[in-house]
Amino acid sequence: MIRKVMTGTTLLALMLGGGLLSGCSTSVERMAVEESIDLSGDWNDTDSRLVSEEMIRDVLSRPWLSEFTAQKNKAPAVIVGEVKNLSHEHINVATFVGDMERELINAGKVEFVASKTERGEIRNERQDQELNARNDTAKAMGQEIGADFMLKGTINTILDTDGKTQVRYYQVDLTLISMADNRKVWVGQKKIKKLVKRPGMRW
C-alpha cells in the first residue's frame, strides 16, 4: 500500500516537474518557407515575397519587354537600383531587393546585371586575374554588359490608429527606367492592408 502511494507521488512529482520544465525550455518547430505567420503585424518575409512575385510577374508581362526584344533582337539587361524605405518600420530592404532579383533572373526573360557593390568586387578580382592568372584563363576588362533598364522604388506606409487597433496600409511603388533616355517604361504598384489589434489586457 505504502509502495503504491510512493509510486503515485513520484509519478505526480515527475509529471509536475516535466510540465514545469517543458514550459521553460525553448521550443523549435520547422516550417515551410512559404507558410504565412504574422506575429507583430509588421512587414515580414511573406509581404516581401508576395510583393516581389506579383510585381515582377506584372513587369514581365507588359509591352516594354516585347517591344525592346523586337527592336534590339536581344533580351534587355536590367539592374535593381535603390528601393527606398519611406515607411514607419525598419524594413530590411535588402531581402526585398533579393526577392525581386531572384524572380527576375528565374523568369529567364531578361538578362541581369550585378549590383554596384558586386561589380566592384568582380572588377577587383578581374584586375587580380590580369596580374596573377594564366593568360588563357584571365578575363579581360571592358567586356561588361551595360544595363538597359533600372528598377527603382519606394515602400510607403499610412497608419490609422485608434487605441489598440491600427490599420496599416503599405504601398510599394516600383518604376522601370530606360538607361538610354530616362523614359519610365513601366510603373507598378502593390498595396497591402493589415488590421492589427493589440491586446488591452495581459496576465
Next chain:
Amino acid sequence: MSHHRETARAVSLIFILLITLLGSGCVSITYQQDALEKHLMSQQPQQAMVALDALKLGERDKLIYQLNKGMLLRMQGDIKASNETLEQSKVMIDKLDAVSLREQAAAVSINDSMRSYLPPIFERAMLHCVMALNYLELNDNNSARVEALQLDELLKQHKEKNPLPFAHYIIGLIFEANNELDDALIAYRKAYDDYRTSKTKIPLLLQQDLLRLTEHLGLDDEERKYQTEFQLKQWPTQAALQQQGQVVAIIFNGLIPRKHSQEINAQSFNNGQLHRISVPFYETRSPQVRSATLIIADQRSQTELLDQLDKHANANLSEQMPAIIARTIARVGVKNKVVDNARNQSPLLGLALNLATFISEQADTRAWNTLPQDILIARSVVAPGRYDLELKLDNQRSKAWPEIEIARQKIKFISWYWPNSNVTGKRPK
C-alpha cells in the same frame, strides 16, 4: 501548547513576509543607483555599465535596464549596439502597454513597484530621439527617418497636455537631413506651437528655420507673421544653404533628477497599528554646464537650450499623482482589512502583518535615470570640405572630431553627453 503554536505560526509568517518583501522591490531603486551615477559623472560609461549589471533589477524592471544600457552603450561609442538594445526596448513597451490584472492587483495590495515599468510619453519620445541621433551619426538618414515617423505617430496618439518641443524639432531636423523641406517645416511649426503652449522661449535656430523655409516654399503670409513676431534682421536663406554643408551638434547636458519617496508615518491611538503613505517626488538638480561652443575652423557657434527634460518629468509626475494617491488610499484600506482580520485571529499575527504592510509601503521611484536634464543644440553652416570639429563646454572641457568631411547640401550630426550636475534639493515641492 496552543500559545506556542500561535507564536511559531507568527514567526514563520514574519519570515515568509520578509523574504517576499526583499523580493518585491522594496529596496528603493533610487538608492541602488548611486554607483551608476558616480561613474556617469566621472565620464566612465564602461564602469557605469558594470554598476548597472550589478543592480538587483527584477523582471518588472527589465525595461529600465534596457533603456539605461542603450544610453550607456551610446556613451561608450557603440552606437549600433545601442540601437539594437533600444529597439528591443520598443518591443517590450508594445507588450507592456497592455494592462496586467495580476500586477494591478499586486499594486493595490503591496506597492506600485509591483507593476512592470512602463515609460511615460516623454521617455518614449526620448527613446526615438536617441535612436534617431544614433542613426544620424551613423549617416543612416533613412533609418533616422523611420524613427521620426514612429515618434510623430507616438505624439499624435498621445496628445500631451505637456507638449514636447524637442521631439518635434528633432523630427524637423531629420526631414531636413533627408532634404524633405515641406515635411521639415510642418515639424518646425509643431515645435513652435509646443514652445508657445508651454510658454517657453523659442530658440533662435527655430526662428531662423521657420523664416528660411516659409520664404523658400513661398508661404509669404506665414513668413510675414514670423517676421513680425521674431523681429530678426537676417537669417540664412535656403539658396545660400544649398551651396554649403552644415554641422548640427547636440549636447545631452546634466542628469535628469532622480525620484525619491516622501513618507508619512502614523500610529493609531486606538490599537497602535502603524500606517504609512508613501508618494514619489523629484529632487531638483542643476547642470554644471550652461552652454557650449561648436568650433569649426575659425567659426564659432554658441549652443541654445532646446528643451529641459526635468520639466517634462515633473509635469508627468503631477499628471500621474491623482492616480498614485488613489492607489495609495486603496492600499491603506486593503492593508488595514488584512491586519484587522489577522489581529482577530491572533494579536501576534496582527502585529507581524502590520509590520510587513508598513515596510512594504514604498513609493515607485523608478525612471530612466541615465537621461540628460537639458538638451543643447548648435548649428553651423560651412563651405564643403574637410574640417576638425570641436565642442567646447563653458567649463573649458572639450571634445574633438578630427578630419570630418562636410559635404554640400548635407548635415553632419555630432553629439556629446556631459552628465555632471549638482543636486540642489531633496524636498518635495
